[in-house]
Amino acid sequence: MYQSLKTGLLALTLAVSLPAAAENYTIGTGSQSGTYYPLGGILAKVWNDNIDDFNMRAEVTAASVENVIKVSSNKQLAGIAMGNVVLQAYEGTKPFPRKMDVSVLFALYPNVVQFLVPADSDITSIEQLKGKRVSLGAPGSGTRVSAINILKTLGIEESDVNGQALNYTATTNALANGQIDAGVIVGSLGVGAITELALTRNIRILSFTDAELAKIVETNPSYQSLDVPADTYKNVPEFKAPAVWNVLVANNKMDEELAYDMTKAAFDNIDKIRQVIGVTKFTTIENMGQLKGIPLHPGAQKYLNEQTQ
Incomplete structure (x- = not known):
């Protein structure tokens, strides 16, 4: 006891x-x-x-x-x-x-919706992504939700592209190795994945037209249009893109x-x-x-x- x-x-x-x-x-x-x-x-x-x-x-x-x-x-x-x-x-x-x-x-x-292509790609507009191999972002990511929603707003269904479900690193690796034609990364300006890719590969980021941006903002009020200056990434020309907080x-x-x-x-x-x-x-x-x-x-x-x- x-x-x-x-x-x-x-x-x-x-x-x-x-x-x-x-x-x-x-x-x-x-x-x-x-x-x-x-x-x-x-x-x-x-x-x-x-x-x-x-x-x-x-x-x-x-x-x-x-x-x-x-x-x-x-x-x-x-x-x-x-x-x-x-x-x-x-x-x-x-x-x-x-x-x-x-x-x-x-x-x-704010996050910027960035559609990446090789600098020598013949893709110069969002419309030209139809039929192309495009990384739309990893399953469960905001990148994938944004990419699909924006394309749909512009009349491009998910089935219109050969969509790949890749995360940031896999997207930039696949683009560098020619395994995809374009990739979407929705992130801050200067995001590491794009910054690192631009140091070793010549890339462009597709620019949205004013009409496309107006349609996106009207349909999705959480977005805003953003003008991105040249050389935000090494040797990448200026571009316009939708951004969301x-x-x-x-x-x-x-x-x-x-x-x-x-x-x-x-x-x-x-x-x-x-x-x-x-x-x-x-x-x-x-x-x-x-x-x-x-x-x-x-x-x-x-x-x-x-x-x-």
């Missing part, structure tokens, strides 16, 4: 004296050759360093669609996703089977205080984040609500209200 009492007291003492274990979380990102993964890594570090009992790591995923689904089903605490995909999830339209439990903490930066998503039932703390920690340390990910120059308090049609999480909205009063 004495021994069992002693054991019980020891267990109680340890329970009282030991600090509570930190909660373990993940943030859904994308492939390691994109911007989402390093951005998720620096966000996780900022939160780990500034929120008590918080431990997060960046997780490689198929990006937007997978991240939204995992956040909605509480398999990830947060995720990075393209705005058009998040709107489709919020509204419950394809590729989502129903309305997802998702909200936005804050907008991050990336956002940081969370479950709409996330604890309000935690959402507030994550938002505050990110903006309190935004200079550190920008040292790692230059494109986060667009991640500002003024841009938090850039994605229209879906509300900010109440915790994020509370932080925004404090900063704009």
Whole structure:
């Protein structure tokens, strides 16, 4: 009896004296050759360093669609996703089977829809992609959703191209090796996969016409037209393309205080984040609500209200 009492007291003492274990979380990102993964890594570090009992790591995923689904089903605490995909999830339209439990903490930066071809390709327009071997992006990625939606908006069905389901790295490798005629990468300007390809291969990025861009923006309000200057990538001429904001998503039932703390920690340390990910120059308090049609999480909205009063 004495021994069992002693054991019980020891267990109680340890329970009282030991600090509570930190909660373990993940943030859904994308492939390691994109911007989402390093951005998720620096966000996780900022939160780990500034929120008590918080431990997060960046997780490689198929990006937007997978991240939204995992956040909605509480398999990830947060995720990075393209705005058009998040709107489709919020509204419950394809590729989502129903309305997802998702909200936005804050907008991050605009993603550009970039159709890559070899510099000597005879493909000079989006229309000429019909019948060609085109990488449309990995299954479950926002790249694939955007590529298919944009082509459809311009009258090109998925069945009109010989579509391949490749991620960023596989797309650039296949293009370099002549295994595809064109590839789509939807990412920030200067995204690593295209930057690295342009260093070893001569490439072009197809330019959308003003009429095509107007049609895309009219049909998909989450997009905007963007003029990209020459030499954004080595030897790549200027081009025009549709762009859509990336956002940081969370479950709409996330604890309000935690959402507030994550938002505050990110903006309190935004200079550190920008040292790692230059494109986060667009991640500002003024841009938090850039994605229209879906509300900010109440915790994020509370932080925004404090900063704009």
